[in-house]
Every structure is written in structure tokens, then in C-alpha cells.
Amino acid sequence: MEFRVLGPLEVVADGRRIEVTAPRLQQVLSLLVLRRNTFVNVSELVDELWPDNPPVSAVSTVQTYVYKIRKLLDRYGAGHMLEGRPGGYQLGVPDAAVDLPAFEDALGEGRAVLEQDDAAAASSILARGLALWRGAALAGVVAGELLSAYVTRIEEARFLALELRIEADLRLGRHLELLSELKSLVVAHPLHERFHACLMLTLHHAGRRGEALGVYAALRRSMSDELGLEPGEDVQRLHQELLSTAVSLGPVVGYRPAEPAVRPPVPGPARENGGLSGRPAQLPHDTPDFTGRSAERRRIAELLTAPVDSDHTATRMAVLTGLPGAGTSALAVHAAHRVRAAFPDGQLYAELDGSGAPQEPGDVLAGLLRSLGVPSDLIPDGVEERGNLFRSATAGRRILLVLDDAASAEQVRPLLPGDPSCAVLITSGRRLHGLTGVPHLTVEPLRPSEGLAFLERTLGTERVAGEPAAAARLVELTGGLPLALRCVAGRLATQPAVPLRAAAVRLAGAADLIAEFRFGALDVRSRYDAGYRGLGHVEQGVIRLLGRLPRSGFSAGAAAEVLGVEARTVERALETLFDHHLLRLHSCGPAGESRYAFADVVRRYAHARPVFPRPRRSGGDRPPLSALPTGDLVPAREGEPVAHGASAYFGRRSAPDAV
Known part of the structure; x- marks a missing residue:
């Protein structure tokens, strides 16, 4: 069985073409073929088919599509190729059965031969690869974000092969033979500088220098009108050479196109080969049941894959x-997988441990450099020198860097590449104000509809549909926090006989709700403990006391009154x-002052921590809040107003309604 993607999607068995006419089936099959021999998450298929608002039945619908594809393949004894695995699928297809690898091989071989100055062989090899094309890649297939990215990269590879074949023909002196082809190409692609440059060079060698100068004038006019830009330096230099009649017979001066990668990167260790390696693929595995976040995913994709032009030379970030527990890391990894096709030179990942013992930037840089193939003995000692080498190693390469759990802007800044072709996605438990001009996206808890969709994915549609009110109550009790919801759903998945209503009643009656959000290695409290330990003594004391204030919010002045501390x-x-x-910045008061409020999960966490000091020592003064050790605290007495307890410690009385 053969699969053809260099043109309309075709499936061929025993020399006969198998019709795959349903648009959704074409879409799913195309993605499986392009990701052949690698695992494809169900979530990726859902995102491809329904990028904005997937239906509640999205997962089961994907299963139906896969079933139909497998049934189609099974008619020709190939159903075993499509293998189902937990959370996704894999289409096992040898490269020889797909036309794309044959084209890729021809592209790589032709370029290598051309670099060895064997233009005749290069032209023949590249022409053989281009002959495999039957039209635009996957023409007629409806493409979502992920599939569109692959199609774009394949088309770019086609352009590169065409450019290299033309360059080989130019070296062979086939100027007259190229004229009609190049004229058609510049008409079809009026802003393609390389085709215009080749046509200018061909016309000059055909003794038609005036026409060559006219081609440059037309290109300059089109670029100015459409883009507000001048032609690139290479084309301008060729124009000047035409004016001075000092044009060589070789290719356009300084032109060395980068070979794109159209195959999905396969994770594996970087190779130390005395130079830079091929394509590191370090992204952690994606979450199979990732749910929601459609607006956030679109915004991240926009920021990381924004077009690069002369007006925007900064690295996209x-x-x-x-x-804590809102799923920032999961979203980052998921979003990175969705755009990885736009970064064919590799994807790097570094855990910065900002919530615990932060990694030193120098150590992180050493790891990144090794991942890019730089031998350990060539990595310098200093942070600044390592940063310079890292920026040099990533220059001109389309690389995605994910920095997870950053401690501060100071930790991140030395790790940033300097090339606009690169992109960086950073996660942190705090706002990184020191990264000037970098967009910050706040990852909020899941919306109720997203929480219900997650429960359906983990517990099954029937179980959730059978107790919709109880399912909604579970989402409400977790505050929509993905980690808490995953703990609850994980426990219920192992207890299929337990009604959702019983689980909701148990959570609602728990004396320490945060303690219920634990399942296996997942633990909400540990995440908040880590964040709490990262605070100063004053902030720790404030969160212990103010966590017992009303949910309606409070101003800084009111909090100062309650705490008896300078405003x-x-x-x-x-x-x-x-x-x-x-x-959270809850609202603004009548006088414009900021009013704050705790998220419910934070308030519950703060409420569970000890608050008030033990009786003060005889003859001793009350220590300041900043010096209050945790061991000197005792929990509040049942029913004791916060302000009264605080006044016993701070030496004054503040009315509860002052808040």
C-alpha cells in the first residue's frame, strides 16, 4: 500500500487508487501519514479537526474516524498498519511506501552533489525529485493549524529543490532553456526574490541586460507597493553588478539557502560530532487528554510563529x-508540540526549577549547547561566554526553546537566543517584569465547560452525562484548577462503582479540602507549599492572616488596619x-484604590495553615511579623474572628467589618 501527499491525497493498493472522499477522514489520514511511525495524541487530532470549539463528543468522533480508516485499510490487508495506543494512534508505514521521503532524499542528495560542484548530477537528481509532485501538497484536503504547518514546510522544501535545480542549470550554462520557466515563475510569484534574481542572471547571459534591469525594477516596485520594503542585499548586489557588467557565471552572490526539515522530528539524544548537531527534539511528551485553552493556544501560536521581517528583529517570546497547579507547564508543552513544525531546526527544553532550587544559568547553557552538538571541551567556563556561544549556535536557525518554571527575569535573560528566527516560550509561577516588551499570558483555571469536558475525557461521556449536576459540582469544588481536577478524576477513574455524587458530597464535607487533592505523585498542597516557601516572612505572615478574611475582597489600607502593620x-x-x-486584583474601590481577593483554592490553603502566635513570653516584646517563625504559630480557635486574633498579636483591635 502506498500513500501520496505531494499533490492531492492518494492511497494506492495493488496499483489501484482507493477513494478517501470524506473531508474529515482525509484530514485525519493526512496527519497520520505525515507523522508516520510516531505517536499521535488524540488531543492533537481533536485540535486539528476543531481548533476553536471542539464538541463534547470530540474524542469519540475521532475514534469513529480512525475506525473507518482502519476498516478501509483492512479491505486490502493493511488494517494492522494503524495501531491504537493509550491516548492516541500510530500509523506504521515504511518510508518506501510514501512519496515524501523519496523527494526529501532527492533534495538532500541533490544539494550535497551541488555543493561538490557536480551541477549535472545535481540537476538530474533534483529534477527526479520534483517529478514526484502532482500539484500542491495535499491539495483539496481541509487543513487545520497543525496540518497547515506541515503543508507549508513541504511546499518550502519544493521551492528549495526548484531553486537548487535552477542554480545547477545556471552553472551548466542552460540560460536559454531556463528563460520561459523563470518568466512563468516570477509571474506566479511576484515577490519571490530568488526567482527574480535567477531570471535577471539568465537574461544577462542571454545578452538581454536591459530586460534584466527591467525585472529588477518590477520586483522593486512590487515589493514597495505590497510590503513597503526594498529587495534584499543579494538581489541589490546583483543589480549593481548588472549595471557594471561584472556578473559572474555562478549563482547569486552569497546565496546559501537553509535546508528545511519536512519530516516531524524524532526525539533522541543530540549527537556530539565536533560541530552543531542536526535537530534536537527535547519537548516532553504531550498530555493525551489535554482539554480546552483554545484561545490561549491560538495566542501562543500567533506570538511564536509571527512572520519575521526587517521591522521585527527581536526573538519571538x-x-x-x-x-500553582493551573497547568502552565502542560499548556506550554502542548502549545510547543502544536507549533513544532514551524521550527524544523530543533526544539530545546530546559527545566529551570524556579519553584525549588533554581538552576544556575551557566549550567543550563552548558546543557543547551551540548544538545546542539557542541562538544563539552569546547564549552567555555563563564556565563557570558556560554551565552555568546549559544546565540552563535542558534543564529540563522529556526529553533524553539521552552524554559519551564523560571525563577526570575535575571535567570532567563542569559538563556535567550538572539535570532528572530528563533522563539522562546517561558513558564513561571510569578510575573517576570524584567523581561521588557515580552507578552505575558495569565493561565486561569478551567472554565466550567472545559472542566466538564476534561471529566468526560478521563471518566467517559456516559458516566458524566449520567450525573451532570454532580460532575458540575466536582468542577466547582476544585475551582477549575487542572491539577486538583486531575487528582479527583484520577481517583474516580480507579473507582468506577463510586457515584460522582458521593465523591462531590465527600469533597464538600472535607475539613481540609486541599488534602483531598492528592493522587499518586500528584499533590496540590506540595505545589502551594513550594510557592509559600519562596515568599518572604512578611508575605508568609500576611497570607496566613488574610486568608481568613471575607471573600468579597479587601484593600491594602483595610488589610493594614487588620494586621496593625504600616500601610x-x-x-x-x-x-x-x-x-x-x-x-487577584478583584476590583477598584470608590476612591480608585486596588481591592484584592484570594482565589478559593488559595484561601483554603491559607486557612489550613497555622496563624496566631503562641502566648508571648513573660517580659518580652512581641516580635515583628517579619521575624515570626513558623514554629511559634498555632491555629485559630474555632469561631474566633480574624481581627480579634490579629489584635492579640499586633497589640491593637480592629473591627472585622473594616475589611
């Missing part, structure tokens, strides 16, 4: 921040908690 000290503490996503 985005920062994801959010509550500016409290303001700074609240700003820090806001930057760590432990407080």
Missing part, C-alpha cells in the same frame, strides 16, 4: 504564568502575592 509594608506584600498569583 511569550511568558505563561498562573496559579506601605502591607502594600508591598500584597503586590508580591499578586505577582505570584496568590492574590
